[in-house]
Amino acid sequence: MKCDRSMLLLYAVTDRAWTGKKTLLQQVEEALSGGATCIQLREKELPEEEFRQEALAVKELCRRYHVPFLINDNVELAVSCGADGVHVGQHDMSAADVRRRIGPGKILGVSAQTVEQARQAEEDGADYLGVGAVFSTSTKSDADAVSHETLQKICAAVSIPVCAIGGIHKENLHLLKGTGIAGVALVSAIFASPDIRKSCEDLKKLALQINAQDTLEALLHTNIRGAIFDADGTLLDSMGIWDTLGEDYLRTKGKIPRENLRETFRDMSLLQAACYYRENYALTESPEKIVEELNAMITSFYEKEAPLKEGAAAFLEELCQRNIKMCIATATDHSLIRAALKRCGVLHYFTFILTCGQAGAGKDTPAIYEEALALLGTGKEETYVFEDALYALKTAKTAGFPTVGVKDPSSAGQEREIIKQADYYLYTFTK
Ligand SMILES: Cc1ncc(COP(=O)(O)OP(=O)(O)O)c(N)n1
Ligand SMILES: Cc1ncsc1CCOP(=O)(O)O
Numbered sequence: 001m002k003c004d005r006s007m008l009l010l011y012a013v014t015d016r017a018w019t020g021k022k023t024l025l026q027q028v029e030e031a032l033s034g035g036a037t038c039i040q041l042r043e044k045e046l047p048e049e050e051f052r053q054e055a056l057a058v059k060e061l062c063r064r065y066h067v068p069f070l071i072n073d074n075v076e077l078a079v080s081c082g083a084d085g086v087h088v089g090q091h092d093m094s095a096a097d098v099r100r101r102i103g104p105g106k107i108l109g110v111s112a113q114t115v116e117q118a119r120q121a122e123e124d125g126a127d128y129l130g131v132g133a134v135f136s137t138s139t140k141s142d143a144d145a146v147s148h149e150t151l152q153k154i155c156a157a158v159s160i161p162v163c164a165i166g167g168i169h170k171e172n173l174h175l176l177k178g179t180g181i182a183g184v185a186l187v188s189a190i191f192a193s194p195d196i197r198k199s200c201e202d203l204k205k206l207a208l209q210i211n212a213q214d215t216l217e218a219l220l221h222t223n224i225r226g227a228i229f230d231a232d233g234t235l236l237d238s239m240g241i242w243d244t245l246g247e248d249y250l251r252t253k254g255k256i257p258r259e260n261l262r263e264t265f266r267d268m269s270l271l272q273a274a275c276y277y278r279e280n281y282a283l284t285e286s287p288e289k290i291v292e293e294l295n296a297m298i299t300s301f302y303e304k305e306a307p308l309k310e311g312a313a314a315f316l317e318e319l320c321q322r323n324i325k326m327c328i329a330t331a332t333d334h335s336l337i338r339a340a341l342k343r344c345g346v347l348h349y350f351t352f353i354l355t356c357g358q359a360g361a362g363k364d365t366p367a368i369y370e371e372a373l374a375l376l377g378t379g380k381e382e383t384y385v386f387e388d389a390l391y392a393l394k395t396a397k398t399a400g401f402p403t404v405g406v407k408d409p410s411s412a413g414q415e416r417e418i419i420k421q422a423d424y425y426l427y428t429f430t431k
């Protein structure tokens with residue numbers, strides 16, 4: 001029995017701290033009946049012979065449920081009792097030595113906290129990685145913290161499946177959405193629960209939802225029939241223009257910007273920004289002329305530069321192959337978005353471009369999404385709204401649309417909330 005991604009979906013790692021009136025064997029059976037997809041026997045203090053007897057009993061139980069049975073740390077016991085595999089960490093026997101000892105047919109799980117360790121483990125013959133602690137945990141006092149960014153990087157760096165571990169429970173499991181993990185490994189959320197079977201059932205449902213086997217892949221297997229895409233920050237890597245536009249403009253006038261002018265575009269209209277530059281940098285042009293020149297720079301950016309996000313073209317093609325109707329819903333000028341999408345070679349995927357101007361309202365109300373939906377002619381529950389901005393995503397979600405959050409640096413401060421709110425979260429369009 002070798003490892004595949006589905007084995008890691010709901011990985012129960014034992015701990016006898018909470019057996020109470022039950023035996024560990026009974027607890028493991030409850031976990032199996034609740035849908036655990038893998039069992040790891042983790043005994044840190046049990047005398048060797050008791051460990052062996054227990055291992056044999058748990059092995060038989062797992063056989064009945066056709067679920068892989070692994071032993072933590074003790075490689076010799078895993079070999080002698082015929083377990084399906086063994087899990088070792090960075091301070092245990094080296095992965096390469098374990099692989100030599102157990103042979104090619106047994107499952108080898110290795111803990112990794114960094115990309116380097118992950119790559120090394122794969123090279124040494126690991127079948128899967130356990131990465132954590134991804135949240136704070138009191139189950140393992142010496143566990144190093146692993147950020148979600150590192151978890152995501154590890155998933156992208158290796159081709160073996162990865163499960164997250166450490167402090168995961170029902171309330172925070174969704175935060176792992178989109179990291180690329182195949183599943184979650186849990187100790188206390190399962191074995192400290194008064195109703196292990198029910199907890200496993202609930203956790204498995206959540207794990208299935210966030211299982212980013214590939215979020216893109218998962219999305220394609222939903223009921224999706226229509227897709228409403230925001231443009232800036234979602235399909236186009238265009239938000240950066242606002243960071244530099246003010247400074248770039250002043251430089252064209254031979255002025256040296258004294259400050260970061262990003263706020264002038266975030267908090268002011270173009271006309272207000274023009275007046276601000278005029279007053280603070282002694283420009284002689286009228287505010288209207290400055291607006292015209294700023295607009296020319298913006299137009300040039302969309303017409304000549306604004307790039308498509310990596311992988312977006314291939315994703316749109318996949319949606320198109322599946323006959324999914326697509327449109328754009330944007331607050332930006334129609335002609336600018338059209339020009340950028342045309343230059344990037346993806347305009348033909350969209351039935352139409354709808355702007356907030358045309359809908360008569362911004363994305364703080366659902367008018368644009370409702371109008372786009374009516375024009376697409378698909379059902380609301382099968383029409384997914386793709387947005388990078390939290391406020392827009394919330395509007396669509398509140399209006400009853402399934403939502404897909406798309407990562408963009410401009411929304412970095414809101415990322416956690418977007419992940420929480422969105423039904424799916426795309427860190428990237430690349431597979
Ligand atoms: C699935 C899984 N992932 C990680 C670990 C941790 O292993 P390790 O770092 O060796 O720590 P201990 O569990 O031995 O205390 C694990 N056991 N399982
Ligand atoms: C074994 C292990 N490895 C990293 S964190 C951890 C403990 C996980 O336990 P819990 O799920 O109760 O936080």
Ligand SMILES: [Mg+2]
Nearest residue numbers: 073088089092
């Ligand atoms: Mg260990």
